[in-house]
Amino acid sequence: MILLDKPYVSQFLKDTITKYNFSALDTGNIIEDGEIALIKPEAIIQQFEHEPNSRLYTNSENSINWVSTHLAFTKLPEYIKLFKNKIEFRxxxxSIYPNFFFKEVSLQDLDHINLEDLPMPFIIKPTVGFLSLGVHKVVNKEEWLKVKQDIHKEFSNAKSLFPIEVINASSFIIEEVIAGNEFAFDAYFDEKGEAVVLGITQHLFASEKDVSDRVYFTSKELIQTYLPQFTLFVKSLGKQADIKNFPVHIEVRVDHKGKLIPIEVNPMRFGGWCTTADLTHLAMSLNPYHCFLKNIKPDWEQILNDMDDEIYSLIILDNSTGISSGNIAQFDYEKLLKQFSNPxxxxxxxxxxYPIFGMLYTKSEKSKFREIEEILVSNLREFVTEK
Structure with a gap:
């Protein structure tokens, strides 16, 4: 069963629901009449009453409140809280990472923090958050003053866009900077608690200070390199959490010595806005939604054998122009598409x-990966016309 909610439902997810006749509930009034067949809330509630091992996927964390309200008798709210709250996750x-530094602090206490008690540099982010809202890297005292101002500004805007279950500015986590390359991957735990990885992407950054979500990519070489290590990590996580019949989107870093340290685990979904799961399908014709709901374990040997050697990228066109959306007359999508060899x-x-112009999926030969590196560092002003 699938819960559909704002801000975005992809056509691929809609087609998946129709093709496999999955039961879907619109919890955010985002589906147009007649677009896909929908069920009533009572059907999902009754299903879990009769079969506790039922599986539920949501495209958006906006549905968390619905789950907490209507499925409180299941394990789902417990699983969600464990992963959604970054303090609880740490x-x-x-016991696995005993020396990792983290500290919880309230919004009101930001001005009273003693920087001498913190590792420098450090990361601060909301205890309950989404995308990169409120995520900052602090490298010195002067920057800390600016970060505090930015946090207050960002969350005054975010409150009108996302419910408190998705983003909560009342509490923040401060943690040490995790060195290494960053990755995001989708997985699920089956009815026995066994972990199944459904796709791997690498998250690229424009600089050491960059914390945005501009570019993620996947490839045959990437999956071959990291699938064994990431599978072992998810297995250990599943045993630690004792979790079953549950999908997750996991973010980790791997340092130059090959050590993996988790950043966070996002509950009940794969990549937000129907991103990473759809990228997986474009790259290797694997449908993660279908795999989770039908308990299918990918045949990675066959999948990798059939994959080409090109790079598949997801580009999130966040508004990094420095121009408020109210002062933008248009975004030139046609000009954007011309920057890529195979959109x-x-x-x-x-x-x-929303603070995003759009999302673009591309396919690139290794020799043309420069086009991805260029959009990674672009402020996108060249595509914008001001009023």
Missing amino acids: KLIK LELRKIDYKT
């Missing part, structure tokens, strides 16, 4: 409502 894995799919987003 406590969960403290696969463009998803336009209402940038007047």
Whole structure:
């Protein structure tokens, strides 16, 4: 069963629901009449009453409140809290990473923090958050003053876009900077608690201070390199959490020595806005939604054998122009597409409502990866016309 909610449902997910006749509930009034067949809330509640091992996926964390309200008798709210709250997650894995520094602080206490008590540099982010909202890297005292101002500004805007279950500015986690390359991957735990990895992406950054979500990519070489290590980590996480029939989106870093340290685990979904799961399908014709809901374990040997050697990228066109959306007359999507050798799919987003112009999926030969590196560092002003 699938819960559908704002801000975005991809056509691929809609087609998956129709093709496999999955039960779907619209919890955010995002599906147009007749677009796909929908069920009533009572059907999902009754299903879990009769079969506790039922599986539920949501495309958006906006649905968390619905789950907490209507499925409180299941394990789902417990699983969600464990992963959604970054402090609870750090406590969960403290025995695995006993020397990792983290500290919880309230919004009101930001001005009273003694920097001498913290590792410098450090990362600060909301205890309950989404995308990169409120995530900052602090490298010195002067920058800390600016970061505090930015946090207050960001969350005054975010409160109108996302429910408190998705982003909560009342509490923040401060933690040590994790060195190494960053990765995001989708997985699920089956009815026995066994872990199944469904796709791997690498998260690229424009600089050491960059914390944005601009570029993620996947490839045959990437999956071959990291699938064994990431599978072992998810297995250990599953045993630690004792979790079953549950999908997750996991972010980790791997340092130059090959040591893996988790950043966070996002509950009940794969990549937000129907991103990483759809990228996996474009790259290797694997449908993660279908795999989770039908308990299918990918045949990675066959999948990798059939994959080409090109690089598949997801480009999140966040508004990094420095221009407020209200002062933007248009975004030139056609000009954007001409920057890439093989654009696969463009998803336009209402940038007047959300701080994103759209999302672009591309396919690149290794020799042309420069086009991805260029969009990574672009502020996108060349595509914008001001009023």
